[in-house]
Amino acid sequence: MSEEKNLAQEQGECQEAQSESINFDALNGENAKILELEAQINELTDKYYRANADFENLRKRVEKEKADIASYANEKFARDLLPVIDAMLMGANSQTSDEFSAKLKEGIDLTLNEFKKCFEKHGISEIDTSGEFDPNVHNAVMRVDSDTHQSGQIVQVMQRGYTINGRVLRPAMVSIAN
Known part of the structure; x- marks a missing residue:
């Protein structure tokens, strides 16, 4: 009887081993599928982060362009006023020689002061022409x-x-020393 018991026990162990090997095969297939799905998740996560970063960069660029447009909206109008x-x-x-010319000159000076205030209010300023020549803001017309x-x-x-x-509207035309 003990032999039968041993034989039954060995057959049970053999069946368990077969079922374990079957389970290992099934597990290996499942593990491969899990690894494949994890790779897909990682790839999609990476794509999501890249798309999100691209969107943020685009949003920032559009905001900067909008700010630039607002900042320089008056540029053409201001450029048209410069000859005036x-x-x-x-x-x-x-030079004034009579009283009428003096009054006219006084009116022109007052008007120029108002233009200067208006320009300052809208970020327009005169380029400094004292000192060294700067090719970024000066145009040398003669030496x-x-x-x-x-x-x-x-x-x-x-x-x-x-x-x-801060952007040059019109460079100052100057003469410089040799």
């Missing part, structure tokens, strides 16, 4: 010999230049 300012400056710098200025320094301003919010 130039003409008024010529009138303000002219002159000068005893009072060092080489490369601005000697004379032919036309004033302006910037709008």
Whole structure:
């Protein structure tokens, strides 16, 4: 009887071993499927993060472009006003000999001051023309010999230049010392 018991026990162990090997095969297939799904999840997660980053970059770029458009919206209008300012400056710098001309010059000066305030309010400022020549904001139209200025320094301003919010609206036309 003990032999039968041993035989039955061995057959049971053999069946368990077969079922375990079957289970291992099934588990290996399931593990492969799990690994494949995890790889897909990782790939989709990576795509999601990249798409989200692309969207954020696009949003920031659009916001910057909107801010630039708002900041420089008056640029064309201001550029169109510059010849008017130039003409008024010529009138303000002219010599007056009679009372009427003096009153007219006074009115031009007041108008120029109002233009200057309006320009400042909208981020438009005059380019500094004292000191060294800067090719980023100055346009050298001629070189002159000068005893009072060092080489490369601005000697004379032919036309004033302006910037709008730090961007050159019109460079200043200057002559520089040799």
